[in-house]
Amino acid sequence: MKSWLFALLFFVFSMSVVAEDERKFDLKQFAQVYFSTMVSTQAPNATEKELEAYLALLTDDVGHAHLPYVTDDSRSPDGKQAMRNGMTFYLGAHTEYQAELLDVFIFNDSAVAIRYKNSAKGFHPQLKKAFSFTQTMMEVLEIENGKVAVIRKYHE
Numbered sequence: 001m002k003s004w005l006f007a008l009l010f011f012v013f014s015m016s017v018v019a020e021d022e023r024k025f026d027l028k029q030f031a032q033v034y035f036s037t038m039v040s041t042q043a044p045n046a047t048e049k050e051l052e053a054y055l056a057l058l059t060d061d062v063g064h065a066h067l068p069y070v071t072d073d074s075r076s077p078d079g080k081q082a083m084r085n086g087m088t089f090y091l092g093a094h095t096e097y098q099a100e101l102l103d104v105f106i107f108n109d110s111a112v113a114i115r116y117k118n119s120a121k122g123f124h125p126q127l128k129k130a131f132s133f134t135q136t137m138m139e140v141l142e143i144e145n146g147k148v149a150v151i152r153k154y155h156e
Contacts, residue, residue: 025109025143025146027106027109027112027143028104028106028112030112030143030146031104031106031112031114031141032101032104033057034057034112034114034141034148035099035101035114035116037050037053037054037057038054039097039099039118040053040054041054041087041091042094042097042099042118042120043094043097044092044094044095044096044097044122045092046091046092046094047091048088048091051084051087051088051091054087055080055083055084055087057147057148058079058080058083058147058148058149058151059075059079059080059144059145059147059148059149060077060079060080061075061076061077061078061079061080061149062075062079062080062083062148062149062150062151063075063076063079063149063150063151064079064082064083064150064151064153065150065151065152065153066153067152067153067154067155068155073150073151073152075149075150089125089126090125093122093123093124093125094120094121094122095121095122095123096119096120096121096122097118097119097120097121097122098118098119098120099116099117099118099119100116100117100118101114101115101116102115102116102117102136103115109143110142110143110144111140111141111142111143112140112141112143113138113139113140113141114138114139114141115136115137115138116136116137116139117134117135117136117137118134118135118137119132119133119134119135120132120133135155135156136155136156137153137154137155137156138153138154138156139151139152139153139154140152140154
């Protein structure tokens, strides 16, 4: 009887430790890592190494909306690959890039929003035309098992 009780207590204790570990996922820290990793993909000297570090933060079936340009944030089995293709096309397009994290908002344990200001100069890889912009962005990130499952980008 004692060994059965001991096994039961050990199981309950083990499960509470696992649950505690899952609650320790720090969304604010994750948001800061996400932001700095994302910013590194926009640098003029960014390579596939920076791109893959960013993509490692996403689920394979990540959904992505960049309003008002891309409005469908549906998740699909090739979501990460589609982002890789799109981001590779623009990799190195910036001659200058700066970004400043303004705010981080936490929603339960399943979502985080980052608000940042960024500016860039460069050349569009297809049109070969110069561009320049400064904008304030908000990205709402839905988190699933420690990775970004859905990204929604909004312009201020």
